[in-house]
Amino acid sequence: MDDSVRMTVQRNLPLGIEYKLIGSWQTELEAGVTCHNCGAPIANCAEVESVHGKFVVGMDCAKTLCGDSMHFMYAESAFAMGKSARATLRKAIKENKGTNFRAETFTTAKNFYKEIGSGWWQYTLSTGGSIFKQYPKNVWCSHVLPMIKDLVSVK
Numbered sequence: 286m287d288d289s290v291r292m293t294v295q296r297n298l299p300l301g302i303e304y305k306l307i308g309s310w311q312t313e314l315e316a317g318v319t320c321h322n323c324g325a326p327i328a329n330c331a332e333v334e335s336v337h338g339k340f341v342v343g344m345d346c347a348k349t350l351c352g353d354s355m356h357f358m359y360a361e362s363a364f365a366m367g368k369s370a371r372a373t374l375r376k377a378i379k380e381n382k383g384t385n386f387r388a389e390t391f392t393t394a395k396n397f398y399k400e401i402g403s404g405w406w407q408y409t410l411s412t413g414g415s416i417f418k419q420y421p422k423n424v425w426c427s428h429v430l431p432m433i434k435d436l437v438s439v440k
């Protein structure tokens with residue numbers, strides 16, 4: 286969409302009230318998700334909440350609505366972690382680097398982050414050994430797992 290088109294788009298969500306980012310994930314544009322604020326098709330999706338309820342918008346609109354709060358900046362970096370995990374796994378799958386791609390949410394506090402609800406993704410290398418990455422609970426459940434769950438087997 287070029288800027289002249291964007292200018293004419295009707296904004297649906299009022300500014301000047303508080304929005305909180307409650308989650309974000311990535312999807313394919315072809316999935317047909319559109320921004321509740323500007324109506325554009327979106328791939329980088331965010332769920333925001335205000336006194337009027339919960340809405341799915343694009344990350345760009347979420348940034349406008351939420352402002353540059355610490356909370357939003359934190360969520361944005363967690364979103365980047367999810368995107369990076371997805372890119373890493375997609376590349377490994379495409380390049381046939383390993384097998385047994387999986388993700389697990391820990392139900393005990395024995396793992397690295399020592400909290401129930403933290404998690405990791407992992408795969409076995411065709412050459413032996415394994416690759417994994419672990420995430421703390423707040424990042425794992427809301428940002429990383431939703432972004433990779435269609436790529437791996439989830440435990």
Ligand SMILES: [Zn+2]
Pocket residue numbers: 320321322323324325342343345346
């Ligand atoms: Zn939008």
